[in-house]
Amino acid sequence: MKDVREALMVGRNTEGKLVRRPLSPHLQVYKPQLSSATSVFHRGTGIALGAGTLLLTAWLVSAAAGDAAFSVVQALLASWIGLLVLVGFTLALFYHFCNGIRHLFWDSGRGFELEAMHRNGRMVIAGAVVLTVVFWFIGFLVW
Amino acid sequence: MSNENTPSVHIMRSQLGRARGLGAAKSGLHHWWTQRVTAMALLPLSLYFVLSVLMLAGADRAQMAAYIGEPWNTVLFLCLIAALFSHLSLGLQVVVEDYVRNDAKRMMTLLVLKGGIAVLALACAVSVLKLAF
Numbered sequence: 247m248k249d250v251r252e253a254l255m256v257g258r259n260t261e262g263k264l265v266r267r268p269l270s271p272h273l274q275v276y277k278p279q280l281s282s283a284t285s286v287f288h289r290g291t292g293i294a295l296g297a298g299t300l301l302l303t304a305w306l307v308s309a310a311a312g313d314a315a316f317s318v319v320q321a322l323l324a325s326w327i328g329l330l331v332l333v334g335f336t337l338a339l340f341y342h343f344c345n346g347i348r349h350l351f352w353d354s355g356r357g358f359e360l361e362a363m364h365r366n367g368r369m370v371i372a373g374a375v376v377l378t379v380v381f382w383f384i385g386f387l388v389w
Numbered sequence: 390m391s392n393e394n395t396p397s398v399h400i401m402r403s404q405l406g407r408a409r410g411l412g413a414a415k416s417g418l419h420h421w422w423t424q425r426v427t428a429m430a431l432l433p434l435s436l437y438f439v440l441s442v443l444m445l446a447g448a449d450r451a452q453m454a455a456y457i458g459e460p461w462n463t464v465l466f467l468c469l470i471a472a473l474f475s476h477l478s479l480g481l482q483v484v485v486e487d488y489v490r491n492d493a494k495r496m497m498t499l500l501v502l503k504g505g506i507a508v509l510a511l512a513c514a515v516s517v518l519k520l521a522f
Binding site: 254289292293295296299300302303306307309310312313316317336339343346347349350353381384385388389 | 404425428429431432435436439443444446447449450453454457473474477480481484506509512513515516517519520
C-alpha cells in the first residue's frame with residue numbers, strides 16, 4: 247500500500263480474502279453529454295483564463311513601466327495572433343461568466359431537473375457566443 | 390507489500406476512531422464559500438472590466454493612465470484584481486488536488502502556483518497604483 251487512501255479501496259470477497267475494489271471508469275468510457283461537456287468546458291475555460299491573467303498583468307505592468315513597453319504590448323495584442331488569443335480569451339471569459347451564474351443558481355438548491363439543466367446549458371453556450379460576437383462588433387466599431 | 394497486486398491494510402485504528410474527538414472540520418467550508426463569494430463579486434466586476442477594455446481600445450498610455458487614475462476606476466480595478474486572483478488561486482488549487490496524486494509533487498505544485506499567483510496579483514495592483522498616482 248503506497249497511500250493511506252488505498253485502505254478505502256480494499257474489501258473482502260465472500261471467501262474472506264482481501265481484494266482490491268474496482269475503480270469507477272474514467273471520462274473516456276462515457277458518451278459525451280451536454281451536462282459533462284459544460285462541466286469540462288467550465289474547468290477548461292477557468293484554466294485558460296488563469297493563463298489569460300498573464301496578459302492582464304503584461305498590459306497593466308507595461309502601462310506602469312512606460313511608453314516603450316506599453317507600445318510593444320499594444321502592438322503584440324493588436325497583431326493577428328494577439329487578436330486570435332484575445333478572441334479565445336473573451337470567449338472563455340463569457341462562457342465561464344455564464345456557466346458561473348448557472349453554478350451559483352445550482353448552489354441555491356434549484357435547477358437540478360434534467361430538462362431545465364439541458365435548456366440552460368444550451369443557453370449558456372449560446373450566450374457565450376453571442377456576447378463574444380457583440381463584444382468584438384462593438385470593439386471594432388470603437389477602435 | 391511484496392506483491393503490488395496483493396492488497397493489504399496496515400492501519401490499526403478504524404476510520405471512525407481516527408476522526409472521533411477532532412470535532413467539526415471548522416475551516417472546511419471556507420474554501421468553498423470564498424470561491425462563491427469571489428464568484429459573485431466577479432459578476433459585476435468582470436462586466437466592468439470588459440466595458441473598460443472596450444473604452445480603452447486603441448487608447449495610448451496617457452489615456453489609459455487618466456482612466457485608471459480616476460478614483461472609482463482605481464478602486465474597482467483593485468477590487469477586480471483582489472477578487473480575480475483569489476478566485477483563480479482557489480480554482481487552480483482544486484484542479485491540482487484533483488489530478489496530482491503524489492503528496493510531495495502536489496505540495497510543490499501548489500506552492501509554486503499560489504506563489505506565482507500572489508506575485509501576479511501584486512504586480513497588477515502596484516501597476517494600477519503607479520498609474521493612478
